[in-house]
Amino acid sequence: MYLNTKRHYLSKAICISSLVSLVAQILNAIARIIFSSHLPEPDMLNSAVFTFSVVTQVGVIAFIFIIFLSYIKKMRHLTNIINADDADEFAVLQKQYIPDSISTLRGESIYQLLEIWAVILLFVQTISLVSNYKYRNFVSELYDIIPMDNYENAVTFSAIYNSTHGFKYIGMFSAIVIGIFVTAVFLKDRFLKVLTTCITGFFVLAFTIFQMVTFYTQLKIISIVWTSVIYHGLETIGLIAFSIYLAKHYKGL
DSSP: OEEETTOOHHHHHHHHHHHHHHHHHHHHHHHHHHTOOSSSSOGGGOHHHHHHHHHHHHHHHHHHHHHHHHHHHHHHHHHTTSOGGGHHHHHHHHHHHOGGGEEEEEHHHHHHHHHHHHHHHHHHHHHHHHHHHHHHHHHHHHHHHSOOSSHHHHHHHHHHHHHHHGGGGHHHHHHHHHHHHHHHHHHTOHHHHHHHHHHHHHHHHHHHTOOOEEEEOSSOEEEEOHHHHHHHHIIIIIHHHHHHHHHHHSTTO
């Protein structure tokens, strides 16, 4: 069976989840400013900043779980209204008599996409939480080996810290890109397929070729790692744009 065109469960779930992630990123940025230490150490080693980021991350995971669980329950209820044996025949009747009032995809396909995106977004946030914890341990050990007690050590530490930073995002970035590509396969959307290929290519270039941009101040060395920028942009603004695209171009998504 098909859904009513006014039901946008998939795009709403992705959009709300991405907005929650965006808010969390903004709160983390504010926390870095508020709890900023004047010690010559990375923000990741700042206990207050790290604890705050863990709390917000757990909150994001909980929100995403609740959001998708709610929409999946609604979808399950709708798809169970019609007996499974009659679903195909009912879908044919819908296409025949109300073609302009039904969703682009059948309800079963939308249900599958909801499950796929729930797993992807929960996986991404959980892996982010775990990788941040493990990476903090690595940075702590690195800090013991190369204390930032002079300018040369600070530059060396910063170079190692930022050059290894991109590894955190490979798995999470891949999961989101695969999610978009799978959605494109369901929809037979060539634009999304090309877009994911281009984004992946840009990420690979950022990971292998692009140099980080570094700013030196009296208190800290601030670096922009492009893989981090691409991932966090895709995770938040990118997925918000993706959800809007789905809602605008596809009925009932």
